[in-house]
Amino acid sequence: xxxxxxxxGRPTFGQTLSAALAETQxxxxxxxxxxxxMVMEVVIPIVFAAMPMLLGRASGPDAAANFAANTGTTNYVxxxxxxxxxxxxxxxxxxxxxxxxxxxxxxxxxxxxYLTPTSTLTLASGVALYSVIRGLTTAFIAYVIGCLIFQxxxxxxxxxxxxxxxxxxxxxxxxxxxxFGAVVLRVKESSAIVNLMQWVVxxxxxxxxxxxxxxxxxxxxxxxxxPTWMTxxxxxxxxxxxxxxxxxxxxxxxxxxxxLFAPLFGFWVFNRVERSVQRNEGIGQF
Amino acid sequence: MQxxxxxxxxxxxxxxxxxxxxxxxMLRYPVEFVAxxxxxxxxxxxxxxxxxMFSPQTGANNNSATAGVVVYxxxxxxxxxxxxxxxxxxxRRDQKQGTLEQLYLSPASKFANLLSRISVTLVWTxxxxxxSAVLMSALIGDLPVHNLPLALGVLALTLSGTFGFGFAFAxxxxxxxxxxxxxxxxxxxxxMVVCAPFYPFSAxxxxxxxxxxxxxxxxxxxxxxxxxxxxxxxxPELAPIEVELVVVxxxxxxxxxxxxxxxxxxxxxxxxxxxxxxx
Numbered sequence: 254x255x256x257x258x259x260x261x262g263r264p265t266f267g268q269t270l271s272a273a274l275a276e277t278q279x280x281x282x283x284x285x286x287x288x289x290x291m292v293m294e295v296v297i298p299i300v301f302a303a304m305p306m307l308l309g310r311a312s313g314p315d316a317a318a319n320f321a322a323n324t325g326t327t328n329y330v331x332x333x334x335x336x337x338x339x340x341x342x343x344x345x346x347x348x349x350x351x352x353x354x355x356x357x358x359x360x361x362x363x364x365x366x367y368l369t370p371t372s373t374l375t376l377a378s379g380v381a382l383y384s385v386i387r388g389l390t391t392a393f394i395a396y397v398i399g400c401l402i403f404q405x406x407x408x409x410x411x412x413x414x415x416x417x418x419x420x421x422x423x424x425x426x427x428x429x430x431x432x433f434g435a436v437v438l439r440v441k442e443s444s445a446i447v448n449l450m451q452w453v454v455x456x457x458x459x460x461x462x463x464x465x466x467x468x469x470x471x472x473x474x475x476x477x478x479x480p481t482w483m484t485x486x487x488x489x490x491x492x493x494x495x496x497x498x499x500x501x502x503x504x505x506x507x508x509x510x511x512x513l514f515a516p517l518f519g520f521w522v523f524n525r526v527e528r529s530v531q532r533n534e535g536i537g538q539f
Numbered sequence: 540m541q542x543x544x545x546x547x548x549x550x551x552x553x554x555x556x557x558x559x560x561x562x563x564x565m566l567r568y569p570v571e572f573v574a575x576x577x578x579x580x581x582x583x584x585x586x587x588x589x590x591x592m593f594s595p596q597t598g599a600n601n602n603s604a605t606a607g608v609v610v611y612x613x614x615x616x617x618x619x620x621x622x623x624x625x626x627x628x629x630x631r632r633d634q635k636q637g638t639l640e641q642l643y644l645s646p647a648s649k650f651a652n653l654l655s656r657i658s659v660t661l662v663w664t665x666x667x668x669x670x671s672a673v674l675m676s677a678l679i680g681d682l683p684v685h686n687l688p689l690a691l692g693v694l695a696l697t698l699s700g701t702f703g704f705g706f707a708f709a710x711x712x713x714x715x716x717x718x719x720x721x722x723x724x725x726x727x728x729x730x731m732v733v734c735a736p737f738y739p740f741s742a743x744x745x746x747x748x749x750x751x752x753x754x755x756x757x758x759x760x761x762x763x764x765x766x767x768x769x770x771x772x773x774x775p776e777l778a779p780i781e782v783e784l785v786v787v788x789x790x791x792x793x794x795x796x797x798x799x800x801x802x803x804x805x806x807x808x809x810x811x812x813x814x815x816x817x818x
Contacts (some may be wrong), residue, residue: 300795307737307738308590308737308742310593312590324592371681404809440570445574446570455581461585461588461592
């Protein structure tokens with residue numbers, strides 16, 4: 254039997270949503286104060302993609318044909334730009350969610366946050382929403398500008414399926430980011446870990462190459478990462494490089510399985526670490 | 540007492556003490572060391588594997604040539620980045636921590652202060668580069684290693700010039716303060732594009748190649764990797780190797796002197812204006 258006053262002091266869904274959106278708004282206002290940083294976020298993926306592109310172009314007139322033989326498409330510009338755009342989203346997720354906790358620790362506001370009736374997971378959801386908006390915007394602009402600079406059509410292929418893969422991949426990605434948020438909460442030294450993890454995931458997801466070139470064990474490890482399915486799904490939809498299961502809906506189904514489990518796993522890990530830290534050294538110590 | 544504070548022994552003593560302090564700080568963050576090594580390896584591996592996607596499946600020779608371009612260019616990129624952050628931006632860190640003025644109140648050599656930061660860069664970055672090269676060799680076949688003594692000479696001179704650049708950047712940090720961080724990012728990305736550490740200069744359009752030719756550091760990148768790759772056809776790309784060696788030598792000798800002179804000048808300006816501890 255539920256006690257009539259059991260919800261007293263607990264926020265309603267509307268209040269929780271309001272708190273999450275307030276966190277999102279706060280972060281968005283904050284970032285608009287740094288236009289230079291936003292410009293750099295668009296430039297960085299283009300420059301990253303340009304590195305292998307220029308390396309490849311210098312290899313001779315057969316560059317596109319060789320690339321097609323290795324990856325399944327001659328459109329290496331879009332292939333590499335998709336990789337670096339997804340990298341932007343992935344690294345953004347890690348930095349924004351994991352570093353948010355560290356930032357609150359450093360500025361001394363994390364303990365204050367814990368004293369409010371709003372749960373950290375609500376605030377983390379707000380940060381995740383902000384991160385999605387920021388990451389998707391910069392990735393999309395970088396991809397389009399990059400394609401225009403290197404003179405390829407950015408909107409060839411099945412845009413709707415590509416969009417489905419991106420949106421479906423975001424949920425498990427932020428579940429993973431929450432796990433790393435927990436690691437930051439525990440280990441404190443966030444920059445080194447986040448820096449490393451964003452590159453591990455980017456390497457495993459095949460930022461600039463297909464994961465089929467990996468040895469079997471590494472390939473299996475790569476397939477356990479949702480960004481791998483997201484990247485390959487977008488590439489297959491736009492460039493026709495080939496889905497892992499040959500048809501788009503089976504690949505998408507795998508991503509949906511991740512979508513169910515990754516956030517739950519992320520929440521579970523984060524809650525456990527949070528409780529453990531609260532019981533021991535305290536949340537504000539860094 | 541005066542003899543203990545001036546002269547070569549005092550200079551060396553200061554240098555070792557300050558380098559020791561920097562190394563002690565470094566060793567207190569083993570997670571960061573492991574993470575930075577992993578990160579460096581992953582970046583090199585990612586770019587190299589991406590480059591290999593453009594190669595026909597003709598065997599290890601082609602692969603190791605591609606890896607050679609990337610790995611050897613990356614070595615100089617790493618040193619430049621670290622120099623900008625550890626020499627240039629560390630002055631800013633001292634300002635923020637409030638220790639810069641105290642360092643100036645001590646009789647310790649200012650040059651030793653700057654030089655001590657290089658020692659950490661040499662140990663840390665050098666170790667990262669060597670380990671990355673070894674791992675890349677294990678992964679995709681032996682990297683080409685020719686003309687090693689001359690290539691190391693080129694690397695030493697290029698690094699000397701880079702350190703001079705770091706001194707000059709430290710001077711600029713004293714003047715522009717927090718904006719230095721943004722400027723480092725801009726310089727790093729400009730270097731990545733124009734000085735072609737990850738791809739041959741032939742990939743650049745004509746106008747960008749003209750800019751690259753005018754930058755001494757590009758000649759350092761070009762000469763270093765061309766020598767190690769055994770001067771294959773088309774390498775060096777910017778000028779004949781003899782010309783590149785002269786450019787690199789001049790860069791390596793003049794830039795540290797110029798950089799240090801600029802640093803002392805800006806330091807003098809900051810002391811007169813009383814802005815040394817401002818941030």
